[in-house]
Amino acid sequence: MPIKITDVIVRDIRFPTSRSLDGSDAMNATSDYSATYVTLVTDAPDGLTGHGLTFTIGRGNDLCVEAVKALAALFVTGRTLESITENFGAYWHEIVAGDCQLRWVGPEKGVVHLATAAIINAIWDLWAKQQGKPIWKMLVDMSPEELVRCIDFTFITDVLTPSEAIAMLRRVAPGKAAREAEMQDTGYPGYTTAAGWLGYSEEKMRRLAREAVEAGWTHLKQKVGADIEQDMRRARILREELGWDRKLMMDANQTWDVDQAVANMRRLAEFDPWWIEEPTSPDDVLGHAAIRARIHPIGVATGEHAHNRVMFKQFFQAGGMDFCQLDPARLGGLNEVLAVVLMAAKFGVPVCPHGGGVGLCQYSQNVVLFDYIAVSASLEKRVLEYVDHLHENFIEPIVIRRGRYMPPKLPGYGVTMKPETLERFAYPHGAEWQA
Amino acid sequence: MPIKITDVIVRDIRFPTSRSLDGSDAMNATSDYSATYVTLVTDAPDGLTGHGLTFTIGRGNDLCVEAVKALAALFVTGRTLESITENFGAYWHEIVAGDCQLRWVGPEKGVVHLATAAIINAIWDLWAKQQGKPIWKMLVDMSPEELVRCIDFTFITDVLTPSEAIAMLRRVAPGKAAREAEMQDTGYPGYTTAAGWLGYSEEKMRRLAREAVEAGWTHLKQKVGADIEQDMRRARILREELGWDRKLMMDANQTWDVDQAVANMRRLAEFDPWWIEEPTSPDDVLGHAAIRARIHPIGVATGEHAHNRVMFKQFFQAGGMDFCQLDPARLGGLNEVLAVVLMAAKFGVPVCPHGGGVGLCQYSQNVVLFDYIAVSASLEKRVLEYVDHLHENFIEPIVIRRGRYMPPKLPGYGVTMKPETLERFAYPHGAEWQA
Known part of the structure; x- marks a missing residue:
């Protein structure tokens, strides 16, 4: 009925x-x-x-x-x-x-x-x-044709057509069951932003970083962009706690102009950042591409403020991002996320969605599981943001084991809040x- | 006080x-x-x-x-x-x-x-x-330094710095008085969209086109994009009324994908369109650039839905537009319009702002007068949209003489509405x- x-x-x-x-x-x-x-x-x-x-x-x-x-x-x-x-x-x-x-x-x-x-x-x-x-499982179980029917290809057919998308999904279908079992067994790699907030004191940051290492996190993100000397000082503290084998990412939250981003990242390069996130305006596809070319081998990550599939299409075409940080609540919902995930796979750009906020980790864990099992079939350079607050408000807890997201089990997209x-x-x- | x-x-x-x-x-x-x-x-x-x-x-x-x-x-x-x-x-x-x-x-x-x-x-x-x-006059009378102090250069310093903007304004300052007198005398060239609305019957369209020619309009815009056969039929009617010396522009209002825009414009090319406006998504800088390269010598016009200076910066950098149709009410007000007008001048792209709507002709006539007198010092390929409805609601009437905008005289930005x-x-x- x-x-x-x-x-x-x-x-x-x-x-x-x-x-x-x-x-x-x-x-x-x-x-x-x-x-x-x-x-x-x-x-x-x-x-x-x-x-x-x-x-x-x-x-x-x-x-x-x-x-x-x-x-x-x-x-x-x-x-x-x-x-x-x-x-x-x-x-x-x-x-x-x-x-x-x-x-x-x-x-x-x-x-x-x-x-x-x-x-x-x-x-x-x-x-x-x-x-x-759960959403990830529903998506994984859909046929390529069913999945593609959920996508509006308007404005992106110059880089991806429905039949091409179906062919891509078919190509990796044979390994789906094995990858799903792997995820149930070991989970999806995560990273934490919990230590890096700009408003935290340096002492609090050091303590949280140390706890993160003890908890098994291998990737940690620092907020930068307010003051370069402070950024340098904090990066030094974080490297003291992380050592040099773990990855340190940096996030400027759109505060720099293009040339300024290049200049600041050349200074911060001594701390071997894996990526710089949102170095400039989120609308500036060509600016990101220019920064990326000039600060290589530091990666450029962006996308949490990229508002639709047309922006992502251009980021991929222009070589504007090394890491695709789509936001499952800023794009127009999962249908548009699917379009971006497929374009990212075509261009070989890893999807590392925006976590944190309210419910974004919940959404994004479904997205990355689907991406790995049914689309990209790769974990290379892929890591999902984890921010530790506000989870207590949702019906289903997020399960992190030694820095990895374990697949959610309850039906739905994971953001059902408690009545209280x-x-x-x-x-x-x-x-x-x-x- | x-x-x-x-x-x-x-x-x-x-x-x-x-x-x-x-x-x-x-x-x-x-x-x-x-x-x-x-x-x-x-x-x-x-x-x-x-x-x-x-x-x-x-x-x-x-x-x-x-x-x-x-x-x-x-x-x-x-x-x-x-x-x-x-x-x-x-x-x-x-x-x-x-x-x-x-x-x-x-x-x-x-x-x-x-x-x-x-x-x-x-x-x-x-x-x-x-x-x-009136705003245009206030802007024209400002010194380069005063004007530049009104602009926020955040996110655009990679293509335009304050000192560069001042130098540009100084370069054309000597001819300002003569150009102002010229505008007071002959007005600024306009074009009309009044005949071309898609919902009008072909008979009404033909009648309005004929009236436009009689009124002295030399440029007329047709709405296209719903159905290519209908577009062809209407273009034929308009060419019958306009002849081949007057300019015919076309406006697809974002309805096509990139390849579709190219295919359709290759058919419509027989009617010698001066520009195709908004052929695809307004966010698609690279898509517009691709269309432009493939339909040359038909021009590409866009910008009424380009939401900020960062988008225009990229349209200029990528060669995505032949005509800059900034919208004075979608950009964040006149300060951001000034930034775009200056960038357009630097890249040699003519500014032909969005008119029509409610109050847009009123705003835009101020923008183009300022652009001509104090920034670009050129009328080449410049023409301001005129749509004839709703003007009766404003205190100051727009004055059109033989298809040209005459400079407004009342103090202000021209959109003060009547109390009734x-x-x-x-x-x-x-x-x-x-x-």
């Missing part, structure tokens, strides 16, 4: 992370990690619901909430799940381009695209729960904000 | 243009031309107010209204005009990047950047009214929407 989406509930959820400077970096000094949280209510006899979110850092979350309401009224409420999933690529196109008026205030970027992500991911969650599988969290952190009327 | 901005009033103004299919194109079938309309109230004894707007096409305008409120509370209300204009470039940076939380839901794109445009342009309007000059318009078209409670 078809399941109908009878209502779309959207909540403004905010966590007061600015109080502890968790998540602080050179661009984002005081962030209240937040979620525009969508619940799809259905008429299924078992009360099945779908849950999705987009991540913001406080003010502006209300704008995403309103955008969800506008999109939901036009494209979601009253639809059956089957009518959406039978040609999910076409439906995705409808939601991003079907209403020219809402499209205008994007298009496919900013507030409306963030809202699209929350809705689309909630639909995937609903679908996966109906199938009784939804109540306590509701903005502005929840108990946390009334205090 | 310093003027303080004591209040920011923001209105949701919508015109029911979808009823007549004015403004219809292949992407935007039913648009209700709208404005997020900002009024800056001051404590000036003469009751001076500043007026600015951003343009949307209906739904989503409410999101921009809310974003204006959020930005205004943080950055505008209670500030003096002087504290803003004394280092306007730094202030502009503050409004786009000073609140990391609101920045996150852009950054510098979509709803928050549209809202920024409305506020910033209202500040310019206030400043120009205080000076008693603000009342009648207020959404959803104005008389027009209650009917």
Whole structure:
């Protein structure tokens, strides 16, 4: 029997992370990690619901909430799940381009695209729960044709066509079962940003780095970009704790111009950074390509603010990134993530999605498992960000074993929050904000 | 005595243009031309107010209204005009990047950047009214140093530095007075889109084209992209009316993929189009460059949806556009427009801004007058869009003489609306929407 989406509930959820400077970096000094949280209510006899979110850092979350309401009224409420999933690529196109008026205030970027992500991911969650599988497993079990039907190829056919995508997926299909067993056994490699926040004292940073090494982490990320002397000092501390065999990554969070990024990375090169993340404007494809060419062999990582598949297409074409850090809640949901994962595989760029925030590790662990098992079939230069806060708010805990993500087991996309969290952190009327 | 901005009033103004299919194109079938309309109230004894707007096409305008409120509370209300204009470039940076939380839901794109445009342009309007000059004249009368102080060079110093900008402005300064006199005498060349809307019948289109020729227009734009056979048929009609000496431009409004754009333009080439506008995704710098290389000598025009100076920088670097169609209400207001105008001059790309919509012709006539008189000093390949509807809602009429824009005379940026318009078209409670 078809399941109908009878209502779309959207909540403004905010966590007061600015109080502890968790998540602080050179661009984002005081962030209240937040979620525009969508619940799809259905008429299924078992009360099945779908849950999705987009991540913001406080003010502006209300704008995403309103955008969800506008999109939901036009494209979601009253639809059956089957009518959406039978040609999910076409439906995705409808939601991003079907209403020219809402499209205008994007298009496919900013507030409306963030809202699209929350809705689309909630639909995937609903679908996966109906199938009784975590998203990564549902994707892995789909045929190449079924997967490709979920993708809107508009604006990317010059680099990837549906038939090419099907051929790519078929090529690696024979090893899927073995790679899935491997992941169940050893997990997916992760790295931690927990020690590196800019607002933490050097003592706290050293202590957290030492704990990270003891916990088995082999990759650690430092926030840079506010002051180069401070960056140098902190990198020295981190190298003292990490030694030189573990990888140290750096993240400038968009604070530099192109020439400045080159100059600063030439100084920081003595600490052997594996990558520099977001060295400049997230929109500057050619700027990233220029930086990359000039600071080789330090890698360039970017993508958490790249707003759609067209931007990623160009990053790949121009050689603008060594590491593809797509964000599963800034791209317009999983359908667009699939398009980017396939383009990345075609161009041979490793996908290392954005973690942290609210729910991003939860989403991204599904993405990388799918990527490894069914698309890229490679772990080379692949590592998934792990940030340790706010996980207690979700139904399913993330399981990290010696620095590796163990595959989630519960059906869905992994961002279903506990009812008490939804109540306590509701903005502005929840108990946390009334205090 | 310093003027303080004591209040920011923001209105949701919508015109029911979808009823007549004015403004219809292949992407935007039913648009209700709208404005997020900002009024800056001051404590000036003469009751001076500043007026600015951003343009949307209906739904989503409410999101921009809310974003204006959020930005205004943080950055505008209670500030003096002087504290803003004394280092306007730094202030502009503050409004786009000073609140990391609101920045996150852009950054510098979509709803928050549209809202920024409305506020910033209202500040310019206030400043120009205080000076008693229309914006174009105020800009023309500024020294190179004063102009450059209005620009935030963040993320563009790799192609343009402040000192380079000053040198460029100085180089053409000697001819300013003569060019100003020329503009007062003959006006700035325009083109019309009034005949070409996709929703108009072929008969209506032919009649309007004939009227345009009779009125002295030498350039006319056709909307294409819904159906290539229809495009061919309409182009034939337009060429019958225009002859072959007048210029015919075409506008696909983002409907094609790269290869499709090339294929379609090779067919439409028989009608000798001067440019194809927005052939594909507005974010696709490299796609536009590829199309441009493959359809030469047809020009590529784009930019009305290019969201910030970083996108324009790349279009110039990659050779992605022959005509720079910046939008004065999608870029973050005049400060960012100035940055793009200067980069365009450096790369030798003519600026032909987006007109039409609500208030865009009003804004853009100021931009092109400034560009010609004080920056590019050239009219080659330069022509400003004119769309004939909704002008009756503004205090100052646009004056077109034989297809040329005559310089506006009233102080300000030209988008001050009549009080009765603000009342009648207020959404959803104005008389027009209650009917």
